[in-house]
Amino acid sequence: MKIYSHIIDDLDLGVWEFNVETQHINCNENWAAILGYTVSELQPITTDTWNNLFHPKYIGKSKDLFKAHLEGKTEQYKCEIRLKHKKGHYIWIYAQGRVVTRKQNGKPVLVVGTNRDISEEKKDQLKLKRYKDISEIASEVAQTGYWEIDYLTNSFYWSPKSKEIYGESKDFEPKEKEVLNYFPEGENRERVKQAVKDAVLNKKNFDLEVQVNSRDKSLKWVRMIGIAEFRKSKCIRLYGIVQDIDAFKKIQIKTIIQEEQFRQTFVHAPIGMALVDLDGTWLKVNEEICHFLGFSKKELYALTFKDITHPHDLEKDIELLTELLNDDLKNYQMDKRYIRKNGDVVWANLSVSLVRDDDGNPLHFVSQIQDINENKKLTEAIQDQNKRLINFAYIVSHNLRSHTGNIAMLLDLMIPEMEDSSENEYIEHLKTASNNLTETVKHLNEVVVINTKIYDNLVPLNLYRYVSNALGSIQGLVTATHTAVIINIEKEIYIAGIPAYLESILLNFLTNAIKYKTPKGTPRVELSANSEDDNILLKIKDNGVGINLKRDGKRLFGMYQTFHNNEDSRGIGLFITKNQIEAMGGKIEVESVVGKGTQFTIYFKKWKTQNTILNQ
Amino acid sequence: MTKINLACIIDDDPIFVFGTKKIMQVADFCESFMVFHNGRDALNSLKAIIKGGEILPEIILLDLNMPIMDGWEFLEAFTAIPTPVQIRIYIVSSSLDPQDINRAKNFKSVNNYIIKPIALEAISDIKNDL
Incomplete structure (x- = not known):
């Protein structure tokens, strides 16, 4: 022991010696210094001194391991323990020990060991563990797993989230050869194969959206990102992430279909359709509108709907738009006049609805413009004709009445004054004709009155x-x-x-x-x-x-x-x-x-x- | 059955005026006539008569449809003028429109609404009303 003491002292190792039979303990100065003491301060060092220095939570494990070694069950005693520093805090110690002398019956006598302060290492380790936790949480939230192929060690790694995405349990161990089987045969598998090949041979990183067959056989969309790491023009590692984008992708596909349907309707609709910005400019118009209004698309995009609305209809249109923006209306329809490029006034039935974003903010208007010019012209012609007919009927019934009235009156006055009136056949017929005329006009008048007043005063x-x-x-x-x-x-x-x-x-x-x-x-x-x-x-x-x-x-x-x-x-x-x-x-x-x-x-x-x- | 001294006819239709005068003669209705062809002429002359304190007609037969000033306008203007004696006003029109008939009822000064052609009986009725 003494021979090596200098060497040992230089190693920053605390050395201890324990006699199992006598329970005697020897410690060097380093041993005490690790804990902030000198040996003399701690004398006499007994098993009680040791027990008192132990963090209560860690003493049990250490004792078990020590006992197991004394009984010859292990080659060596080694344990991470925590001991109390002189200043009051606990430090991490890596303790190692070995029985150096045993009796013939195998009973241990002398145990020699070292203590090494591993507090700094431990701190880093804990930090690492924390980082791992955080990255796992993040990967959980982002539905993202990590994967890695190490070509040097030929090892294959899937993070727990990766396993979950592929529908495997936590203790599943993936094998490189089987991985491709997760991608359905055909397009999906070929794309992954090609991407991996490109990455490994040509250092081409990849980012794919493919479908995988997870363990439960459900087909789901994932995003695969792969990064190839090269050393000396040889791929040593391929790693990346796998992200579950199934829900997102399904919505995206649905949206694409809906958008396509809308686009189809928009382009091919037999009526004019347009997207109009909140300020009234045309965002998008279909062929039918151009045809109807006589402008090219380019010309229309330089105008607002206000520029081509007949001045008499503009106020009402803007009023309705405002109600739409205020959410007082869900949509509106109106018959209005537009002014064609050549100056012609044309009638259209306009139907407008407002598109809002998820927060309810207005985005743009969707307008449908239907050519009702012919209808309107016909209606106007009919209304004109009706007006003329009513006017005519009024003239017939009213003005005619005063004339027939006069004829009847004159006859009434004339006949008594004529001497031979009773024998004059002309007079007789004239009288009959006058009466019939009066009667006819009276009937005409009744009909006119009925037809011009309907549903009044029931x-x-x-x-x-x-x-x-x-x-x-x-x-x-x-x-x-x-x-x-x-x-x-x-x-x-x-x-x-x-x-x-x-x-x-x-x-x-x-x-x-x-x-x-x-x-x-x-x-x-x-x-x-x-x-x-x-x-x-x-x-x-x-x-x-x-x-x-x-x-x-x-x-x-x-x-x-x-x-x-x-x-x-x-x-x-x-x-x-x-x-x-x-x-x-x-x-x-x-x-x-x-x-x-x-x-x-x-x-x-x-x-x-x-x-x-x-x-x- | 008193005979009227002076009757006034306001109508733009000369045949009606002729016929009415005839009927009135037959019915021995009045001593003399006063005829105007529109509301304006009638109003001006009647105003002058009132101002000059001359003899006013006892009855007026008023047409509705007339040029320059029609029967309604005449009624509005004339009923606003105070007269020394009450003048009986009869509307005589070929209009059967209930709106016209109801409108006439709103004038207190209008005694009746007679639909053309005017007959001897109508004149006799007016005479009896007096």
Whole structure:
């Protein structure tokens, strides 16, 4: 021991000697110095001194290992232990020891060992472990695993995350030859093969998105990055990461499909489609828009929609856009005018929606522009014509009336003054012609009034009461013709109508039914009403002469159509009646058999309580 | 059944004026007539009569559709002028439009709305009203 003491002292090693039999301990100065003491400070050094220096957590393991060595179970005692420094903190010690003398029966006598301060190394080790933890967490979060092929040692490494991505358990050990099997045969496997080959032979790093067949046989997308490390123009190591990008890739693919669909629609749509920036500039337009507006794409991109909107429609358009931006509207449609490149004004139906990002911020507008120029022109032409017709009808009914009125008046005044008027056939015919003219103009006027005022002022009318009143006013006719009238109408039925029209309608049908009564037997008129959806159906059935619907059906409700040689019929009644029914939102149907009778079904709008409230 | 002294007809249609005068003669309706062909002429003359304290017509037959100043404008202007005696105003029009008829009801000074052509009975009725 003494011979080597100088050498030992230079080694920074603490040396100790323990006699198992006597429990005697010898330590050198280095041993004490590691712990911040001198040997004399610690004297006498006993097993108690040792025990007291031990970190309580580490003493057990050390004792077990020491005991195992004494019993000859190990070649050597070695253990990382923690001992208390003089300053109070624990330091890391690497302790080694060996039995140097044993009795013949094998019992140990003297054990010699060393203590080395490994606190600095330990610190680095802990740091390393921490880094490993962090990188594992990071790789977990990024779904990224690490892999490495060491061509020098021919070893193959997969990090735990890599194993997970391939669907393998943590203690799975990959073999280089089998790795390619994880990539489905065909395109995916060939790409990986080629990439690895390029990397190893040509030092070409790779970054691939491929599909792998993981252990559970599910096909998933991964990103493989490989980096080749070369030494002396030979690849010694290939390493990189594998990242699970399946979820991302699937969304990406879906998005690509959707975008492609949109693009297809956009390009080939038979209507104009455009993406418009928030400031109104055209971001993207399709051929149809260019065709419709007469501009090239390039010309349009230099303009905003405002530049080519008819000034009369601009304000409304901007108003609606603003509502869209404020989220007051989800989308809007309007008929508006654009100004073509050549200055023509064209009508379009514009439909706009707003695209927002995930945070709800507006990105751009999607506009659909449909050419409705022809429609609009037609509508305008029809409206013009309607206006002219109404005007014409007004002139006919109003101005004509004053002239016919004058003729009638003059005749009335003239006839009494003429001496031979009663014998003058001209006068007689003139009088008849004047009366007919007055009558015709009166009918025309009624029709005009009905057609220019529709759905105005509908009020609740009790059907039963109106039918009773109508019958009352033609009681004379009913009695004279011995007509049997049967009423089958509930007393609480109300229709939405115009009083004068309902009176006129009922009188018309009742008088018609009697006028065209059966030539033999008792004339019979039956009135019944029932409710159907929003309508009240009034049926008026007679057993009269009937109408040949095959021959006259189409003209039945026309103006000035008569079908019977009845002296009273002037062919205006049904025409006016039909107009009046339609003006109240109803319709009329007819069934008839010649010689058997006729049934008219009149649809009236049912009166709803809601209407009452609105009216009040 | 008092005979009217002076009747006023405001109408641009000479045939109507002729006919009405005839009927009034037949009905022995009035002593004399006063005829204007538009509302403006009638208003100016009636104003002058009121100002000069001369004899005013007892009734006015007023057409609605007339050039220069129509019947409605005449009514608005004339009813705003105070008259020493009440003048009976009858609207005589070929308009059957319910809107016109209702509008006429809003004028208190309008006694009735007569639809053209005017007949002897209508004149007799007016005479009986007096």
